[in-house]
Amino acid sequence: MVSKPHGGRLIRRIVAERTRERILSEQHEYPSVQIDHGRAIDIENIAHGVYSPLKGFLTSDDFQSVLDNMRLSNDLPWTIPIVLDIKEKTFDEGDAILLYHGNLPIARMHVEEIYTYDKKEFARKVFKTTDPNHPGIAKVYSLGDYLVGGEIELLNEVPNPFAQYTLRPIETRVLFKERGWKTIVAFQTRNVPHLGHEYVQKAALTFVDGLFINPVLGRKKKGDYRDEVIIKAYEVLFEHYYPKNAAVLATVRYEMRYAGPREAIHHAIMRKNFGATHFIVGRDHAGVGNYYGPYEAWELFDEFPDLGITPMFIREAFYCRKCGGMVNAKICPHSEEFHVRISGTKLRKMIMSGEKPPEYMMRPEVYEVIRSFDNPFVE
Known part of the structure; x- marks a missing residue:
């Protein structure tokens, strides 16, 4: 048999069209965060179940458990932190925010938690080194000082020049x-x-x-x-x-x-x-x-x-x-x-x-x- 999705269920985090239209018509009422291309692609992979069972970016319990145990806090194997970073807090826990790539609203996010973390610990535990010449570590060191955890809902995808192969x-x-x-x-x-x-x-x-x-x-x-x-x-x-x-x-x-x-x-x-x-x-x-x-x-x-x-x-x-x-x-x-x-x-x-x-x-x-x-x- 084709394998069961990780965690038992294929996640789908794509808003219904009517809800999408309403969110987009009200988009200026939401706090907004700019994200890079990599985070936009992470959102796409969450929304389409490639990262099942994740429904959004990791909260602190899951983040720390992935670093320490290579498992989510429910003990399911998971080895790479899927995180959203921000440089400063411009919204609060409990808020709904919109994540933008350029002018394109990518997703609505329900902010469950905003937390600090240790970049060197992140680097050492995931990459087994703290050498800034490692491309993955250079990326970690460039992240903002806060991580934001919570579920996402996909609104738009970054244009895909290879959609016919996807x-x-x-x-x-x-x-x-x-x-x-x-x-x-x-x-x-x-x-x-x-x-x-x-x-x-x-x-x-x-x-x-x-x-x-x-x-x-x-x-x-x-x-x-x-x-x-x-x-x-x-x-x-x-x-x-x-x-x-x-x-x-x-x-x-x-x-x-x-x-x-x-x-x-x-x-x-x-x-x-x-x-x-x-x-x-x-x-x-x-x-x-x-x-x-x-x-x-x-x-x-x-x-x-x-x-x-x-x-x-x-x-x-x-x-x-x-x-x-x-x-x-x-x-x-x-x-x-x-x-x-x-x-x-x-x-x-x-x-x-x-x-x-x-x-x-x-x-x-x-x-x-x-x-x-x-x-x-x-x-």
Whole structure:
């Protein structure tokens, strides 16, 4: 069966049209708060159930429990604080406020709590470091001094240039059911596919009914592939190398935190809400730099036997000249001299210099898609 949503029920926090019209007609009567793009996307994910069971931004009890125990205060696994920060208090607990991104009213929020917090504690417990050079920590240190907890109601979404590729959990669940899939493995990515990714995906697909490839679109660090490049690369891979009835490609908007092991758990919960029963946990999943061990995320899953989605730990693939194909350390008996590692960094350098990667690293069709863009990378 398609997995149950995290917490047992798929959350939907979207106001009825008549209520929306009334709120918007009275919008100048509400205290207002400006939010950045990442918080607007968090609201979208709350409203559509991607973050089930959250109905809004964390209150202090849940926030502290997530920091200390990697669980909400009701003991449900939850590893990444989903919070709204403000620089100063311009409203009170019990108020209803409107959250704006630019001139666009995104959501009405019912303020349950306004509280202070320790940014260094936030950084240390979530990211396992307080190094300001870590992009996730730089973001934490830039937050306001107060956090606001309470439920939200979605009014509008930030325009989505990739709406045709976007499916909500309520839609993927219907799609998986229509296809007759009872077991679904999800793959999270923020990169274009190379042969190592394809090997891992197809190895996992061998054991389940369907593969759900769910690229993350949104704010990325410099040097990452641009969103449209990732989508087009996967489209051509699907066209030429994947069985038509065995895989689905759909995107999700999400701001990467680069929190390593904790974020791997969070990514699994998100895909559980989409209906996946299994989740591929990658090497250095959601990591950045050298802050986390390559398989540290695998170990953290042992602490969550009640997660409700099965992690699939498939070792990093490489090309073996002796085997004559893609393998991993568990199935290849040959020494390192025969192994060619497929490094995303190395592939990026080759592509930047105009060098075509060998076909055992990247499908030629994927390379041609990347090359068709003037600049395929985030600047």
